Amino acid sequence: MRKLTYFIATTIDGFIAGPGDEFGFMMSILDDAYVSALVESYPDTVSARGREAVGLGPDNRDFDTVLMGRNTYEPGLSAGMTSPYPHLRQYVVSKSLTTSPDPAVTVFSGDVVELVRGLKQEEGKGIWLCGGASLAGQLRDEIDEIVVKVNPFVAGKGIPLFAAEFAPERYDLKGTRSFGNGVVMITYAKRTA
Structure with a gap:
């Protein structure tokens, strides 16, 4: 069965964007070492323009589908x-x-949970949940893995990582990686037992 991975950037205080959808401040710390690491680790999440710039071809390694709000x-x-x-x-x-x-x-515009459950049953690579908070909240029970790129900013207010009801759910730490620009990438897997 295919898995759904929520791969997203956030601030230290858990916001994926400012209250007016601002996210450019998180892009301001991109440097060559960090971008190279992202391309190496998650090449399928690089957009068309970025793929051309770094020389990625059309083949996918981990994902073949993307969902976004x-x-x-x-x-x-x-x-x-x-x-x-x-x-x-x-x-x-x-x-x-x-x-x-x-x-x-x-x-x-239909039932996104039903859509994802159907996609998971298909043959293929993983499914990338690109954002945002409302969609992540709706798909919370379907998310198998979360990869959070914690950026070295405190926003104070904004769009949270998840927009959902309070319901604590445990994930297991799969790995961490830190970068010279202050970003820490943390990978969690949904606890199954």
């Missing part, structure tokens, strides 16, 4: 990237976006 999709769309991950099967989960601006992107 409308707010996650919007910055790329505003910059003219209607298909940010053409090497992946792309789903944008949205009630407000009714038609896809690109034939390679499926806009989905």
Whole structure:
């Protein structure tokens, strides 16, 4: 069975963006060593423009599908990237976006849990949950792995990692990796027993 991985950047205090969807401040600390490590560790999460810049081909290693909410999709769309991950099967989960601006992107407004359960039953590589908080909250029970890139910022307020009801759930630590720019990447797996 395929697994769903929530691979996301956050602040120290658990926000994936500011209250107005600001995330550029987290991009401000990107350096060559960190970007190289991300490309090496999770090449399938590099967007089309980034793939060209670092010389990645069309083949996927870990993921073949990406899910994102409308707010996650919007910055790329505003910059003219209607298909940010053409090497992946792309789903944008949205009630407000009714038609896809690109034939390679499926806009989905139905039951996302049912969608993910169906995707997990298919043959293929993993499924990447790109963001955001509402979508992660809806899919919380379906998430098998969380990879959190904790950025060295405290935001104070913003969009949380998960928008969901209070229900503590235990995950097991699979690994950590720290970088010279202050980012710590932490990988957790859902505890099954």
